[in-house]
Amino acid sequence: MASLRSFLRSGKNAVSVVLRREFSETSPAAVQVNVRDALNQAMDEELERDERVFLLGEEVAQYDGAYKVSRGLWKKYGDKRIIDTPITEMGFAGIAVGAAFAGLRPICEFMTWNFSMQAIDQVINSAAKTYYMSAGFQTVPIVFRGPNGSSAGVAAQHSQCFAAWYGHCPGLKVVSPWNSEDARGLLKAAIRDDNPVVFLENEMMYGVPFELSEEMMHKDFVIPIGKAKVERQGTHITLVSHSRCVGFCLDAAAVLAKEGVECEVVNLRTIRPLDVDTIEASVMKTGNLVTVEGGWPQYGVGAEICARIMEGPAFNYLDAPAVRVTGVDIPMPYAKILEDHSVPQIKDIIFSVKKVLNM
Amino acid sequence: MQKMMTLISNVLRGSVSRNAASVVVSSRSYADFTPEATFDIKKVDLHRLEEGPPLTSTLTREDGLKYYRTMQTIRRMELKADQLYKQKIIRGFCHLYDGQEACAVGIEGGITLSDHLITAYRAHGYTLTRGGTVREIMAELTGRREGIAKGKGGSMHMYTKNFYGGNGIVGAQVPLGAGVALACKYLGTDQLCVSLYGDGAANQGQIFETYNMASLWKLPIIFICENNQYGMGTSVERASASTEYYKRGDFIPGLRVDGMDVLCVREATKFAADHCRSGKGPILMELQTYRYHGHSMSDPGVSYRTREEIQEVRSKSDPISMLKDRMLSNNMASVEELKEIDIEVRKEIEDAAQFATTDPEPPLDDLCSHIYANEKSFEVRGATPWTKLTSHS
Numbered sequence: 001m002a003s004l005r006s007f008l009r010s011g012k013n014a015v016s017v018v019l020r021r022e023f024s025e026t027s028p029a030a031v032q033v034n035v036r037d038a039l040n041q042a043m044d045e046e047l048e049r050d051e052r053v054f055l056l057g058e059e060v061a062q063y064d065g066a067y068k069v070s071r072g073l074w075k076k077y078g079d080k081r082i083i084d085t086p087i088t089e090m091g092f093a094g095i096a097v098g099a100a101f102a103g104l105r106p107i108c109e110f111m112t113w114n115f116s117m118q119a120i121d122q123v124i125n126s127a128a129k130t131y132y133m134s135a136g137f138q139t140v141p142i143v144f145r146g147p148n149g150s151s152a153g154v155a156a157q158h159s160q161c162f163a164a165w166y167g168h169c170p171g172l173k174v175v176s177p178w179n180s181e182d183a184r185g186l187l188k189a190a191i192r193d194d195n196p197v198v199f200l201e202n203e204m205m206y207g208v209p210f211e212l213s214e215e216m217m218h219k220d221f222v223i224p225i226g227k228a229k230v231e232r233q234g235t236h237i238t239l240v241s242h243s244r245c246v247g248f249c250l251d252a253a254a255v256l257a258k259e260g261v262e263c264e265v266v267n268l269r270t271i272r273p274l275d276v277d278t279i280e281a282s283v284m285k286t287g288n289l290v291t292v293e294g295g296w297p298q299y300g301v302g303a304e305i306c307a308r309i310m311e312g313p314a315f316n317y318l319d320a321p322a323v324r325v326t327g328v329d330i331p332m333p334y335a336k337i338l339e340d341h342s343v344p345q346i347k348d349i350i351f352s353v354k355k356v357l358n359m
Numbered sequence: 360m361q362k363m364m365t366l367i368s369n370v371l372r373g374s375v376s377r378n379a380a381s382v383v384v385s386s387r388s389y390a391d392f393t394p395e396a397t398f399d400i401k402k403v404d405l406h407r408l409e410e411g412p413p414l415t416s417t418l419t420r421e422d423g424l425k426y427y428r429t430m431q432t433i434r435r436m437e438l439k440a441d442q443l444y445k446q447k448i449i450r451g452f453c454h455l456y457d458g459q460e461a462c463a464v465g466i467e468g469g470i471t472l473s474d475h476l477i478t479a480y481r482a483h484g485y486t487l488t489r490g491g492t493v494r495e496i497m498a499e500l501t502g503r504r505e506g507i508a509k510g511k512g513g514s515m516h517m518y519t520k521n522f523y524g525g526n527g528i529v530g531a532q533v534p535l536g537a538g539v540a541l542a543c544k545y546l547g548t549d550q551l552c553v554s555l556y557g558d559g560a561a562n563q564g565q566i567f568e569t570y571n572m573a574s575l576w577k578l579p580i581i582f583i584c585e586n587n588q589y590g591m592g593t594s595v596e597r598a599s600a601s602t603e604y605y606k607r608g609d610f611i612p613g614l615r616v617d618g619m620d621v622l623c624v625r626e627a628t629k630f631a632a633d634h635c636r637s638g639k640g641p642i643l644m645e646l647q648t649y650r651y652h653g654h655s656m657s658d659p660g661v662s663y664r665t666r667e668e669i670q671e672v673r674s675k676s677d678p679i680s681m682l683k684d685r686m687l688s689n690n691m692a693s694v695e696e697l698k699e700i701d702i703e704v705r706k707e708i709e710d711a712a713q714f715a716t717t718d719p720e721p722p723l724d725d726l727c728s729h730i731y732a733n734e735k736s737f738e739v740r741g742a743t744p745w746t747k748l749t750s751h752s
Contacts, residue, residue: 054545080545083576085572086568086571086572086575088565088568088571088572090534090564090565090568091534091537091565091568091569091571091572092534092568092572093534094531094533094534094535094537094538094565094569095534095535095537095538095541095569095572096538097534097535097538098477098523098534098535098536098537098538098539098540098541098542098552099538099539099541099542099545100538101523101535101538101539101542102475102523102538102539102541102542102543102552103542103546104541104542104545104546106538121528121531122531122534122535125527125528125531126526126528126531126535131729131730131731131732132511132729132730133508133511133512133516133524134508134511134512134516134518134524134729135508135509135510135511135512135725135728135729136509136728136729136732136752137508137518138518138523139732139733141732170730170739171730171731173731194731194732194733195731195732195733195734273737311744312744
């Protein structure tokens with residue numbers, strides 16, 4: 001175990017741990033864990049592992065978290081390590097970054113990423129750029145986390161996706177988990193990373209359960225930041241997505257499979273650094289690309305992916321132009337019928353696939 | 360303008376008896392010099408404090424010479440930077456600190472290097488007092504590879520141990536400083552953080568957010584407002600509904616201190632440090648000071664204030680002259696000795712400037728380095744899709 005730990009610490013990139021079972025041959029005990037609990041357990045384990053880790057944000061302590069993601073942590077770790085802040089994002093984000101400067105490893109929660117705009121200067125100018133400006137003298141081992149993107153009925157000011165905004169900035173790592181495995185492995189990796197990480201959760205996914213294997217439940221299970229995962233193998237077309245839309249892509253793929261179209265679904269997991277290699281390999285295999293995201297189209301994640309495909313070797317393998325499925329280019333409306341039509345639906349993905357494949 | 364001049368004169372002239380001191384003659388003295396003397400210093404205005412720093416300060420010869428040398432080094436370094444900027448060897452932003460030397464030196468006299476400090480962009484003086492060398496500071500200003508940030512940061516982004524810059528965004532450094540203070544408390548060290556900002560920044564919302572959290576959580580932070588009367592080109596009365604910056608912390612105890620007197624600054628800082636270290640939480644100091652240069656090298660500094668005003672401060676309240684007069688009139692040093700120091704300082708600056716103009720610029724390999732810490736090398740996109748650059752940690 002000691003050698004395993006030192007192996008993990010010495011590795012420059014977090015590596016997924018493969019445990020070999022030592023005892024009987026029965027199948028590994030898998031458990032159903034929803035995304036919320038996966039995040040909760042990840043934080044709990046990292047708080048226990050490293051005394052320098054602490055959590056601050058609005059309602060994270062005595063309220064158990066606005067979305068209950070930090071439930072039980074204050075009871076277990078107390079005031080010193082789970083800190084309720086006043087409603088002052090710019091101030092507490094700055095305090096979190098300063099704490100990271102001075103040797104702690106803060107997790108700074110934004111109740112939603114919409115409120116991060118109050119504090120965006122601290123995320124970009126104080127956190128992201130400092131290692132570069134100081135020529136490697138000053139590290140900033142901080143995680144900013146919170147729910148991102150659309151929710152249900154919370155209207156325009158509470159529904160924006162920030163993947164493109166933060167993904168734009170060098171010096172940051174930007175991570176966008178989809179399922180519980182992603183949430184757990186990427187949050188642990190983010191907390192252990194010595195760099196500022198923007199961790200974009202999704203409120204609608206918090207309550208969704210997924211199966212986690214025994215290996216994934218291990219205390220040192222981490223997923224490498226910067227590596228996409230092929231969730232479903234396919235041959236006719238590549239669907240690239242992140243966060244909640246990955247689920248929609250898989251649903252669309254299931255429907256399309258009945259019509260003989262096999263979609264390869266790529267779960268980005270990380271927005272920055274973008275795993276172009278995995279996307280390119282997939283496009284070179286299938287010859288077609290549709291990107292799917294919840295955020296707005298202009299200057300978005302899909303736009304970046306398409307540009308990269310144009311500029312790289314995969315372009316020559318395209319049988320048709322790559323297209324994007326995105327949120328509608330409007331502030332999010334409130335009425336349910338309008339909101340439903342503001343976000344990409346499964347039928348939009350199916351429609352786009354068929355268009356691209358000229359079906 | 361006349362009102363401004365009166366205001367400043369009143370603030371900076373101080374008590375007439377400033378240079379009078381009770382002389383302590385020790386039984387053992389080196390050469391003919393007085394080893395230490397006690398000086399009357401200006402009374403400090405208090406906010407929410409029953410008592411303040413002492414009304415006298417005892418200065419040893421050794422400390423006096425040290426403060427003199429450091430202030431003179433900052434002065435000459437800044438003037439040299441002015442020169443190099445006009446020769447276009449330094450470019451971009453350059454915010455000079457001459458006139459304010461007593462603040463940086465006095466503060467350092469009241470804390471130790473194991474304490475922490477963060478300031479805004481007028482940071483060259485602090486980079487020095489916090490352990491940087493003139494050489495590496497000047498080489499950073501000229502953007503060379505031996506610069507303190509390897510040429511990657513420039514004037515506003517210099518760092519040393521327990522010194523967190525050098526920050527370009529007005530006000531952002533204050534919550535950062537509170538974060539450092541939180542770490543001090545969290546880790547159980549006896550250390551504190553000094554978090555500086557100017558009269559212009561003093562109106563920033565995030566500073567008030569920081570006052571609140573620092574007080575709630577009793578963070579060991581000394582907030583220091585360096586009030587040099589002007590936020591860029593805007594005088595304090597044109598920017599702030601209340602110019603009593605030492606009271607702006609409201610529930611935080613405050614001191615208003617003569618920032619041109621290094622001993623005043625030192626005693627106030629010691630007082631503030633004791634306050635923090637005894638677990639009482641934050642405290643706020645306003646240092647009344649003055650900058651001779653304009654806001655930055657692109658500001659001549661005379662469109663919003665008069666040359667007479669600048670001259671008046673220079674002749675009546677210069678921090679280096681004040682210390683020099685004190686030491687000479689109390690036989691703590693000789694004219695020759697101080698001249699010697701001046702010559703040494705000049706030489707140090709000349710050598711540093713020489714180095715800073717001849718040291719090569721950073722290698723192009725360094726362009727993409729230091730994006731991420733502790734990461735294996737990765738590819739960075741250059742200006743075209745065919746330009747593939749590499750990032751090293």
